[in-house]
Amino acid sequence: MKLYYSPAACSLAVHIALREAGLPVTLARVDLIHHTLAEPEHGTNDYYAINPRGYVPLLQLDDGSRHTEASALLQYIADQVPARNLLPQAGTEARLEAVRWLTLISTELHKVFSPWLWHKETAASTIEECKTKIHKRFAEIDQHLATREYLMGQQFTVADAYCFTIASWARLLHIPMNAYPSLQDYLSRVAARPAVQDAMRAEGLVRD
Incomplete structure (x- = not known):
């Protein structure tokens, strides 16, 4: 999975949940002022090309699908590893x-x-x-x-x-x-x- 985040933004909650769940994740940093990526993807650093809503968190699953909304993502992550009791x-x-x-x-x-x-x-x-x-x-x-x-x-x-x-x-x-x-x-x-x-x-x- 890949988490698009901005430091200390609400995406931190999803980042914490992923680590508490023990799930592997790569990170993609987003500048929320300019809506750009720290590392360009597919030849562009325009974050709107990744998430038209322009905000974080965005979680890209291993199948390539992309999902937003912190509370929904938190529930999804918890349900992936029920043994962690998240x-x-x-x-x-x-x-x-x-x-x-x-x-x-x-x-x-x-x-x-x-x-x-x-x-x-x-x-x-x-x-x-x-x-x-x-x-x-x-x-x-x-x-x-x-x-x-x-x-x-x-x-x-x-x-x-x-x-x-x-x-x-x-x-x-x-x-x-x-x-x-x-x-x-x-x-x-x-x-x-x-x-x-x-x-x-x-x-x-x-x-x-």
Whole structure:
């Protein structure tokens, strides 16, 4: 498989999941500002030629098919290696809860952070509204994590890969997190996982 990614973007969640699953993957770095590839493919570095939507992640499977949308890719990856327990069994109440977390992160965090807080032209009123929503969700997650190691309890799942990636954007955007000690501990705990370290190292986010 090949993962098209940009460092620290939402594609990091998929990158982490692939490494947690132990699946082999090659990486193709994308410049999301110019929508270009770091290494040209088929004579072009135009990322739109690979993904007309222009964003990451994009996962190219071994059969050459290409697929997008982080929450969908995370579920696909987890299901490839069920022995890794990256998602509960399909059809169970636990699976429903895990998918609920993936959906909440996608709609209530990911799409509140992005694109609004990454663009200088975003109106100040919009920025404040987004931050208010983020703090509300952070408070909810912080309370949930006060008695749990991970979102689903003691077992790391792909929902944690997604939550870690998106919640970590707060630090990049200088959004205070002092009010969320359990969430901060959780982020440190996830960051310390070997697969997470490997993914971040490969993306140049941490150094040996």
